[in-house]
Amino acid sequence: MTRPKSMKTMKAIRLHAFGGPEVLRHEDAPVPELKPGEVLVRVRAAGINPPDWYLREGYKALPADWRPAVPLPVIPGSDVSGVVEAVAAGVHGFAVGDEVFGMVRFPSYGESAAYAEYVAAPASDLALKPAGIDHVHAAAAPMAALTAWQFLVELGHDHANPLQPHRHRPVPLEGKKVLVNGAAGGVGHLALQLAKWKGAHVVAVASGGQAAFLREMGADAFIDYTQGAPEEAEAARDLDLVLDTLGGAxxxxxxRTLKRGGALFPVFPLGFSGAEEAAERGVVVSATQVRSNGQQLASLGRLLEAGTLRVAIDSSFALADAQQAHARAARGHIRGKIVLTVG
Known part of the structure; x- marks a missing residue:
């Protein structure tokens, strides 16, 4: 089934050139046509994630020969929550009127197109939205929650790892001492909760103003990085696992904080230069590229429905105010997620 005949255009955020938040334009765009296996979603909210501004900037942080070609104009965004408007041939498990959420076609480069009134999504990327949370909180969850899940709980796919020669393998967490760096951010606050759910003792690293929030999220210990190097803190000794949501160099x-046999998982591994030291210390360093997975999202949805997992909202903006939302992201120190509301 294609789009209803009455719908030809929609409002969307598009960029016609790469640059800062000012290149995000709120304008008319064609409503997407459905392909077999896809669902047309009337978007109610779209989550904002770092890959959105990487795309907006033309992937300038990547080496030049790694930068993908992105045809312009392009609609950014991958995380959505909304209502099924139409279903194509070959779709099972979803019907018109269902409330759904998902991370659409990730990883892809400019093909997800979530900052819009409508998005065409592979049914396999979606799950039924938990009834107990609203569209704003549902749209905030997919990429951050799936990143935490695939790093810590279950990888869930057999794609070749573009970041390293070996497959990423989560480690058992029950009874382990786990540090989450950047714990107040989107991935961090969800990873903290998943590690607690799996039975870990969790040390959270963030700025001092986040202490109460992270204790509420379940942190057993807190390190304020503004008061000294977190790796030197007493709470950071003899760790089994570090999930560094900031990563990089x-x-x-x-x-130095990890036991022999421990593991370091940098969410952003580019620029990591400690391979020799890791080998000397007997520490595994591993990362993965998060991928869309409706089945995993359904499992996360059950945790969200039960209240075992909670998504914090830093701020929300109307779709037309996407420039302001990206400017907020650029200021940093985000608690949870930033979301665009649609319609």
Missing amino acids: TASRFL
């Missing part, structure tokens, strides 16, 4: 500082 600074992730290697946590190698």
Whole structure:
């Protein structure tokens, strides 16, 4: 089934050039046509994630020969929550009127197109929205929650790892001492809760103003990085696992906090330079690329429905105010997630 005949255009955020938040334009765009196996979702909210501003900037943080070609204009965004408007041939498990959420076609480069009134999504990328949470909280969850799940609980796919030669393997968490760096952010506050759910003792690293919030999320110990190097803190000794949601060149500082046989998982592994030290210390360093997975999202949805997992909202903006939302993201120190509301 294609789009209803009455719908030809929709409002969307598009960029016609790469740059800062000012390149995000609220304008008319064609309503997407459905392909077999896809669902047309009337978007109620769209979550904002770092890959959205990487795309907006033209992936300038990547080496030049790694930058994908992105045809312009392009609609950014991958995380949505909304209502099924139409279903194509080959779709099972979803019907018109169902409330759904998901991370659409990720990883892809400019094909997800979630900052819009309508998005065409592979049915396999979606799950039924938990009835107990609203569209704003549901849209905030997919990428951050799936990242935490695939790093910590279950990878869930057999795709070749673009980040390293070996497959990422989560480690058992029950009874283990786990540190989450960047614990107040989107991935961090959900990873903290998943680690607690799995029976870990969790040490949260963030700025001092986040202490009460992270204790509420379940942190057993808290390190204020503004008061000294977190890797030197007493609470960071003899760790079994570090999930560094910031990653990059600074992730290697946590190698000294880990027991022999422990693991360091940098969510952003580019720039990591501690491979030799990790080998000397007997520490496994591993990362993965988060991928869309409706089945895993359904499992996360059950945790959200039960209140075992909670999503914090830093702020929300109307779709037309996407520039302001990206400007908020650029200021940093985000508690939870930023969301666009649609319609």
